[in-house]
Amino acid sequence: MTTPIVLPKWGMGIDEGTVIRWLKAEGDSVAAGEPIVEIETAKASQSVDAPVSGRLTKILVAEGETALVNTDLGTIEQHDG
Amino acid sequence: MSTAVEKSGLGAGDHIRMNYLDALVEAQVEEMERDERVIMMGEDIAIYGGGKLVERFGPDRIWSMPISESSFTGVGIGAAINGLRPIVDLNIASFMYLAADQIINQASKLRYMTGGQISVPIVFRCCMYYGASLAAQHSDRPYPMFMNIPGLKIVCPASPTDIKGLMKAAIRDDDPVLVFEDTKLWPLKADIPTDPDFLIPLGSALVKRQGTDVTLVAIAGAMRPALDAAQALSKEGISVEVIDPRTLKPLDTATIIESVAKTGRLVLVENAHRMCSVTGEIAAIVAEEGFEYLKRPIQRLTASDVHVPFSPALEGQMFPRKATIVAAIKKLI
Structure with missing residues (x-):
């Protein structure tokens, strides 16, 4: 099953964020709760954690790009079982 | 800290x-x-x-x-x-x-x-x-x-x-x-x-982008789509002068009228409601003091006179966007 990694809405007035650094590459295994991407917003730099365990299959927003909140930043293919 | x-x-x-x-x-x-x-x-x-x-x-x-x-x-x-x-x-x-x-x-x-x-x-x-x-x-x-x-x-x-x-x-x-x-x-x-004595005097507007065909005045957050619209129009050969009043009161009317004297066309954009808005005031001042410069009627883009909806689908339609600004400017050319 494919699960999206979503840019969260961290607070009122935070409508967008810029990807500073991906901490994992496409194809890497990730564990649920593990930080996988660093995002800069107007108020702070924060990381987004993997929502599930699996393999990072696709990066949809590259480093340096800005996206609106609720955008899919990438996808994780969950391990079977 | x-x-x-x-x-x-x-x-x-x-x-x-x-x-x-x-x-x-x-x-x-x-x-x-x-x-x-x-x-x-x-x-x-x-x-x-x-x-x-x-x-x-x-x-x-x-x-x-x-x-x-x-x-x-x-x-x-x-x-x-x-x-x-x-x-x-x-x-x-x-x-x-x-x-x-x-x-x-x-x-x-x-x-x-x-x-x-x-x-x-x-x-x-x-x-x-x-x-x-x-x-x-x-x-x-x-x-x-x-x-x-x-x-x-x-x-x-x-x-x-x-x-x-x-x-x-x-x-x-x-x-x-x-x-x-x-x-x-x-x-x-x-x-x-970084200069701790860097000040911008109250009451001074800023020409954010020079242009010759249309004067586009945008207020606060409306500046982002306004600059995007000016950039897009430049690729079509339309030269837009973008002005930010920065201070709404006292308003730097001289900078706006000087620009309208050059372009002859004025589009005003803001995200406040339309009735008695700052764009309404600027339109009135230009009509009073710069009427002879205008080649076409003044265009205003604002939020409608209804309250801001919760629904994202409805709120998304509420405020001027790059596309609506581009369309308003093209109407005058």
Whole structure:
């Protein structure tokens, strides 16, 4: 099953964020709760954690790009079982 | 706490890249360092931000206030009359309504009613949130109604450089100044001057982009789609001059009329409601003082005269966008 990694809405007035650094590459295994991407917003730099365990299959927003909140930043293919 | 400029070790003649919110913090900290009469007050202000401001300046200068805008705005005005220079943080712009009696009946009128014996050097700050499903009671852009009050100065800075320079000028001003921050501008970054005496005089507009075919005046958060529209039109050979008034009162009408004299066409964009808006005022002034320059009727793009909906689908249609600005300009060419 494919699960999206979503840019969260961290607070009122935070409508967008810029990807500073991906901490994992496409194809890497990730564990649920593990930080996988660093995002800069107007108020702070924060990381987004993997929502599930699996393999990072696709990066949809590259480093340096800005996206609106609720955008899919990438996808994780969950391990079977 | 240290500010970004202090951490950088840069001298007064340098520039440093930072976003709108950081530039605002920089301006306030610099002014508090420069003048011990400057204080800040607002709801929970001593604890939010991890208590950093109160660590630096102490509780005598960072005042946490209860959820009672009318009363603490009155306290701030009293403090200003008695020699302090308060920055009153009213947070969400709709909360200005709760403070309005104190702002209008006291702050704006006391110099007039005392024949100049009293001045009220105070800054009222607030944030305009919208476009994020915050619903009608937290999404207003109420600067037009305060423009109708004599005795108030009003700024709507639209870039990191402008928020720094105008906020510092507002704090140093001897009369009440309202600072409306548009949250759509928070992530914008720019190279801002590190000079602690960098000021932008209240009442000076900025030509953000030179052009010859159309004058486009945009207010606050409307500046982002306005600049995008001007950029897109330049690729089609349409040259748009983009002006940010920056201060809404006193309004720099000379810069706008000078531009209209050159282009003969005027498009005005803002995110406040249409009736009695700043764009309505600018249109009236240009009709009175620059009518002979106009080749085509003035176009205004604003929010409709309905309350801001909660529904994201409906709210998305509420405000001028790049496409609607491009269409309005093409109508005039």
